[in-house]
Amino acid sequence: MYEYSWPAILSRICGTEYHNYSRGGMSAQEYYDSWADQNHFWEKRQGYIIRLGTNDIFVYHHPVGSADDVDPSRPEHNPKTYFGYLGKIISKLKTLEKDARIFVVSLQLDHSSQESDDIIRYVNEELKKLVQKFTYTYHIDMTTYSPAYDEKAREKYAMGYHPNAIGYYMYALMIGNYIDYIIRQNYRDFFELPFVGTDLKYYR
Secondary structure: OHHHOHHHHHHHHHOOOOOOOOOOOOOHHHHHHHHHHHOOOOOOOOEEEEOOOHHHHHHOOOOOOOHHHOOOOOHHHOOOOHHHHHHHHHHHHHHHOOOOEEEEEOOOOOOOOHHHHHHHHHHHHHHHHHHOOOOOEEEEOHHHHOOOOOHHHHHHHEEOOEEOHHHHHHHHHHHHHHHHHHHHHOHHHHOOHHHOOOOOOOOO
16 A cells, blocks of 8 residues: 555655656566566656565575675675665666665564664664765665664554555655765765756756
């Protein structure tokens, strides 16, 4: 029910156009290898928000890898790891619009086990390195700065593991506020945002 998803809610809050290129159960590997092509989802946009990893790591148990797996100049050489595929996705989006602003979201801690939280923290640290490899690419650190998505939180804000309508609204607020923070800290990066994807330039 995409109208209740956090991107749809965030779009309504901000009054901006958005396109949802996702579905439940998605992994970075499936998205890059088949899903995006099958659904014609490689589209040129001014900005993208990428939130992948839960299914890759904890459902399908794909190799995690590291930021070192990502070669922006030769993404075809990225290994078949979570980070390798995430790098391929970002590289592909940059070929569509080199100046697109891309926000990569890390996972929330879930406290299901010490091992899972350690993996989530590791992935978060590697995401910080990954975004440095691309222009206009930013890290939304939900691992450090959001409440844990643990069993207690899911009692109120989830149906099964996916958030319910209230949970998605809360998540939209968190993502929106974090992006606002990033823009305020890097305002020169967003100065000419309306011109992304056009031939327009600002001349002093």
